[in-house]
Amino acid sequence: MAAIASQQAERSPVERHSAVSEMPDELRADVRMLGELLGRVIAEDGGPDLLADVERLRKAVIAARRRERSIDDVAAMVAEWPIDRSVQIARAFTCYFHLVNLAEEHYRIRILRSRDTGEATLPESLAQAVGELKHDLGDDGLARLIADLSFRPVLTAHPTEARRRAVATAIQRISAQLAEYNGPDRGAHERDEAHRRLLEEIDLLWRTAQLRHTKLDPLDEVRTAMAAFDETLFRTVPRIYRSLDAALAEGTGRREPLAKAFIRYGSWIGGDRDGNPNVTARVTREAVLIQAEHVLTALENATTRIGRTLTVWNDDSPPSKELREALTAAADDHPELVAELAKRSPHEAHRQWLLFVAAKIAATRRRDLDLAYRSPADLLKDLRLCQSSLVEAGATRQAYGEVQHLIWQVETFGFHLAELEVRQHSQVHAAALREVRDGATSERTEEVLATLRMIAWIQERFGVEACPRYVVSFTRSADDIAAVYELAEHALGSRAPTIDVVPLFESGEDLANSADVLTGMLRLPAVRKRLESNGRRLEVMLGYSDSAKELGPAAATLKLYDAQAELAAWAKANDVRLTLFHGRGGALGRGGGPANRAVLAQAPGSVAGRFKVTEQGEVIFARYGHPAIALRHIEQVTNAVLLASTASVESRTAEAAARYRLLAERVASASERAYRALTEAPGFPEWFGLVSPLEEIGSLRLGSRPARRGLGAPRSLDDLRAIPWVFAWAQTRVNLPGWYGLGSGLLAATAPAASEAGSAAPEALEPGPGLDELRRAYGEWPLFASLMDNAEMSLAKTDRQIAARYLALGGRQDFADQVLAEYDLTRKLVLAVTGHSRLLESRRVLSRAVQLRDPYVDALSHLQLRALTALRAEDPLSEGERDRLETLLLLSVNGVAAGLQNTG
Structure with missing residues (x-):
């Protein structure tokens, strides 16, 4: 792998205008050096033949991307290797991604520091926001906004961090040595020693098992977050x-x-x-x-x-x-x-x-x-x-x-570090309440009561702020909220803990009914008592993951926006200081994307100086793994919270939302129909299980939480959690949850007749007169711009050729054709609306990162396809063969996650 970093020097006509060719010299030097050191380690441990095979695959996938070699040739080459050799090659590419990610992080930190010269106000900074707000609001208005400012990130243990803690620790040590090596005041001897230590630590990374051998328990996850x-x-x-x-x-x-x-x-x-x-x-x-x-x-x-x-x-x-x-x-x-x-x-x-x-x-x-x-x-x-x-x-x-x-x-x-929040499903509370009233309680109900007693103990020991909220998943009515308060009284009587029971609205129907549920909550004595004591503050959580899995990305985006707008109006009418808690995942298919842009896209009146959001899995370490990056992230979010809370921004957003409301409804309605036509079709869940490593992902021991509700293969999407749903689609290089249905929605808005016909090939469909209106919406409405930009990012991480090979594994060509046709349509119309000639054209840094990784992700995808094809075949496998194939599959899953830099 001595030449593993040389791709950026190998340009073709396809890449002539690519962001890869624009890699900054500092970043190029770090990537090349780390790649060369990894190559030395691989050759020392596995011999020159192993390094030669890694190079063969690297060059082959680059040639395939340039259309100089067929993808079938690459697959045939991979199929020739023994499984054990394929495992070693997968390890090599996975380690390489860890090092590239590290080099990019260091480059980002250098850029952040170089921009902070003090001579000009940084964009999206606190200074920039305060400067604008002083002009718009005056000193008194700004002081009032600052007095109510609140940013509440909530760390969650959803298993979206595919690395072992031992691997993450090894990477941190390499990071420290890279900083030593690049230090501007280092002498020659110091640099030589840092170089030697880099080689030593990369050698240790190579020798460290990439896969966990034991499943994480919840306390492991707590310690990791610490x-x-x-x-x-x-x-x-x-x-x-x-x-x-x-x-x-x-x-x-x-x-x-x-x-x-x-x-x-x-x-x-x-x-x-x-x-x-x-x-x-x-x-x-x-x-x-x-x-x-x-x-x-x-x-x-x-x-x-x-x-x-x-x-x-x-x-x-x-x-x-x-x-x-x-x-x-x-x-x-x-x-x-x-x-x-x-x-x-x-x-x-x-x-x-x-x-x-x-x-x-x-x-x-x-x-x-x-x-x-x-x-x-x-x-x-x-x-x-x-x-x-x-x-x-x-x-x-x-x-x-x-x-x-x-x-x-x-x-x-405080003395508690973070406000620990309890969450449980509404059905669990309903069953517990029935048992409590009947007098015969099961083990599960006793655990619910024990949890409420534990909340009281935590509050007595560390204060109410240490554990102040109880979130109820799938809240359908005010009765689901009342159940928690009644159970708390049963568990502790007058010593019941002081808690705010927070409804979580996740499905499309529940989002639509959310304001009615809150009206019912106001009738509950326990809720009225809390509002009287806390300044009429109320919190509501909105679930992005499950709504997107149910409705598709476009329809879910509009449904969530409508819920926010309705809840903000409800709060104003009922004199309630509402905080919306956004349950966003790290991946685009789960409401992810740049946090500051997401804040500015919220419905008018729904922010009001307060923003609460989940920070999940790999997002925690991407945003908070280094002080300089954490500082910039928090500044960007706070900047957006301040600006989104002003009357001028709210007014512009409201006007754009009203202007393009009917357009958005056409997009959302058609996109949801297309999405449901696929995901609710008979046989789709089974097909999804065959074309993706869904079943095997559970063996990665990513976290303490089961991947699905219930046992056995999923019979419908309701059985499957949003995280493995998104994770598995990312592995197939399809990224379906981030864009599917949007193309049909855009087509309905631009050319309704063509949309209704539905049979023409995407390349034959020309956008109609509605295209200009879509382009204006993209330029004027932050919500629509965020939807399009996130879809563009997801499309950029999709590879059609490799995706087609995964989709063929399910034996349903009709489903495969449906997915690929929607991809072609969505890609074409997203580019037409944004005005870009290629995906991520306006986002140079992100485009460079994606294109740098693509060929190496391809290599791991071919290795994964080999394992998945053999495991899905009808030919019987010995126990040893199956074990080796599953090891290869899981290593490739780990590597693809590192390469794509998002999992679930």
């Missing part, structure tokens, strides 16, 4: 607040901050039990304890670090009367501890106090009740005591610098 907090989030959050504070007014760091702590992280990891019997009350308890251990450790370390550096001399900056009295009281209660601090830090009262605070945080973590804090509020009181004393002493930079960062961290994370 890495994002430990390495990124705890340090990044105060930088966000500082950035906002600097944008709001001059003098940040020398005055009381104008920016509040507006971010609150949530988590479903260890709390989401819908369809996951592995999440129990005990698991939920352990999840909170793990979170608390991490955040208290981080707070203790930060407070100790700041305290040790706060060498403020009493004679120059005397402590306030209140701080002196607090130290005296502390000495009375804990004489030995305070005496030791005074001995180590004489005449440095502020330093003594912060180190005493650090000791109290440590005691809180150890559960030493004599010294521990009872609540985060008590800790904040002590930190503000130090801050106000520093201000009184004239040390304002010390007061509003690192001490303020610590205050922001406590306000954001």
Whole structure:
């Protein structure tokens, strides 16, 4: 694989204008170096013949993309190799993708840093948003918007991270060595050592098993998510607040901050039990304890670090009367501890106090009740005591610098790190309530009651904020909400926990009925009581994944938009401060895509300064794996939340939505008909299982949650969860959930007669007079632009030739032809509407990334097809043959996921 990175130098007429040929020199150098090191490792371990076979396949798939070699030739070459050799080759390409992804991440970080020169306002930054809003709203209007600003990312454990934790850790070590190697101040000897360490770590990556041998349990998933907090989030959050504070007014760091702590992280990891019997009350308890251990450790370390550096001399900056009295009281209660601090830090009262605070945080973590804090509020009181004393002493930079960062961290994370949310299916509650009323309770019902008791325990230990919400999947009526409150009273009586029961609307019918359900909720005494106590705040969750799986991407997008608009109007009419919780997946087929564009596409009035969204699977590490990337992501989302909440933006969006409403309905209606005609056809679920590695994906041990509801092969899409549905289609290179039906919808809007005929080949169909209106909608309506851009991205990751080979495995040519015809139609009309000559023409960086990966993903797809074809064949296989083929299949699944950079 010494030449594995040389594709970008091998251009053809097809690639002459490709983004691949525009790869920046820095990125090209990193990709080439990492590829060469991987090639050395492969040759050392597997011999030059293995490296030669990898190169043969690499060159063959590149030639096939250039139409210089047939795809059948590539398949025949792959079929000649023994299975064990194919497994080694799959490992090689998978490792290569991990390294390419790493190189691109490093390049992105360099670009972010190079743009931040301070000479101009970065687009989509907090400074840019504040600048616009000051002009539009004035200082008072901006202050009101900032006061209500809220961003709530919720981490979920949906199994969309295909890498083992050991592999992810190996990649992190390679990342650290690459940063060392590229450091601008490194000498020759330092670079040589970093190069040697890179080779060592890549060798270890090659030797590390790519596949998990044991299934993850929920607590493994909790611990995995903690890495994002430990390495990124705890340090990044105060930088966000500082950035906002600097944008709001001059003098940040020398005055009381104008920016509040507006971010609150949530988590479903260890709390989401819908369809996951592995999440129990005990698991939920352990999840909170793990979170608390991490955040208290981080707070203790930060407070100790700041305290040790706060060498403020009493004679120059005397402590306030209140701080002196607090130290005296502390000495009375804990004489030995305070005496030791005074001995180590004489005449440095502020330093003594912060180190005493650090000791109290440590005691809180150890559960030493004599010294521990009872609540985060008590800790904040002590930190503000130090801050106000520093201000009184004239040390304002010390007061509003690192001490303020610590205050922001406590306000954001508390002692619980993330608000753990419980989710369960409405049918489970209905069954439990029947049993409770009848008096004979099953094991499942006892677990529901135990969960509610555990929520009460968590709140008593860490405060209500640690576990404040209970989400009800498939909410159909207000009775589904009332059931949770009644069960809580049965479990604990007057000691029932303080919870907001959140309805989750997922199907098209449920989305349409959502406002009626909320009206019914207002009649519930428990809901009225919560609204009276929380400032009439109500939360509603919208499910993107299941609605898209049911309706198709275009119809689901409009249905969700309509639900948002109706709910926003309902909230205004009922004097309710509504927060919409967007259950978006990482993949485009599950509502994914750039988060800031998604915010700006929301219905007018539905944001109002508040945005809550799930962050799932590989998205967590893509967005929060590095501080620079996390900072940029949060700034972009917050920028969009602020701008989307203004009257001017809401007005423009409302006008565009009204102008193109009938057009959107034509697109959505025709697209849904086309989508349902395929997915609801007799035999479709069985066919899908044959053409994709759906069954085998369960063997990847991606997460603790089962891939489907119930046992056996899925009889309908209702049996299948949205994640494996999207994951499996990505593996086939079809990406059907991200675009299917849109072409039929666009055709209905441009040429209704041709749409109704439905028999002409896509190339024979010419867009009609409606095309100009679609183009205007794309330019003026953010929702429609987001739909088209996301579909374009999904189409760009589709490969028609390879997809056709997968689709042929099902023995239903009618289904295969239907899918490919819709692909051709959708691709043609998406390009016509966007005005692009090729997919992703206007998104140079993304286009380059996709085209760089495509040939190597092709290689893994051919290896996967070989395994899948043999496993689907009628010829009997020995147990050993089946095991080796399944290993090859699963390795290729892992590699394709790394190459496409999205799974489910």
